[in-house]
Amino acid sequence: FGILAVKTLQGIRRDGRIGLSGYVPRLEMVCVIDVLLTLIVYWVMLVPSMPSAGPGSEIFAFNNLTVHLIVPLLCLADYALFTRPGHLKYRDVYYVVIYPLSYVLVSTVAGLLGFVYRVSDIDGSPVRFPYFFFDWDVVGAGALLYIFALVVFFLILSHLLYWIDRKRK
Numbered sequence: 001f002g003i004l005a006v007k008t009l010q011g012i013r014r015d016g017r018i019g020l021s022g023y024v025p026r027l028e029m030v031c032v033i034d035v036l037l038t039l040i041v042y043w044v045m046l047v048p049s050m051p052s053a054g055p056g057s058e059i060f061a062f063n064n065l066t067v068h069l070i071v072p073l074l075c076l077a078d079y080a081l082f083t084r085p086g087h088l089k090y091r092d093v094y095y096v097v098i099y100p101l102s103y104v105l106v107s108t109v110a111g112l113l114g115f116v117y118r119v120s121d122i123d124g125s126p127v128r129f130p131y132f133f134f135d136w137d138v139v140g141a142g143a144l145l146y147i148f149a150l151v152v153f154f155l156i157l158s159h160l161l162y163w164i165d166r167k168r169k
Contacts, residue, residue, distance in 0.1 A: 003027075025087040026095070029165070032079040033096040033158050039072035041150070045133060079161075086169030093158040097151050104134055104147055111136065 003024060047059055058064060111117070111128035118127050129135040133146035 025083045025165075026089070026092045028079055028083050029088055029092060029158070029161055030095045030098075032075050033154060033161065034099045035072045035075045036157065037100055037150075037154065038068055040153075041131075042068040046131070049132060085165050088162055088165045090162065093155065093162045096154050096158040100150065100154065101147075108134065108136065 042064075050057075050059060107130055114128070116126040116128055117130045119125070120127050127135065128137060132138060133150075134143040136143050139146070
């Protein structure tokens with residue numbers, strides 16, 4: 001967003017025009033998909049596993065709604081409205097997994113080296129991994145299944161966005 005803001009201001013100063021501000025559509029597509037990861041994983045995988053999911057719970061607090069719903073939807077709207085279609089290359093669809101897999105790698109290494117993300121509400125034991133679906137202490141090698149499924153899902157989503165980009169052109 002910083003790059004977009006600077007480029008937009010430069011365009012206004014240079015010729016006074018305000019138009020499409022999508023200067024790096026490939027990076028924008030990757031960012032949109034990765035921010036949608038926040039929305040989808042939170043609402044589909046994390047909220048159902050939370051003990052208190054009713055109205056008034058922390059799930060519906062302003063900060064949670066902002067981070068896990070409003071910002072991802074605004075990023076998607078920004079991408080749809082302001083990027084120039086037809087600039088994506090097919091290989092771009094695979095770049096979307098760089099950040100999530102890097103996050104999994106760093107979180108896993110940190111957990112294996114002893115970093116504690118929180119203390120379990122159930123038994124007071126240290127939780128070394130941030131999410132249940134790749135908590136190697138709890139699900140073991142089953143974490144690979146969750147990770148693989150998420151990678152496949154996001155590749156499908158990025159292919160869909162690539163297809164839409166081609167149709168918009």
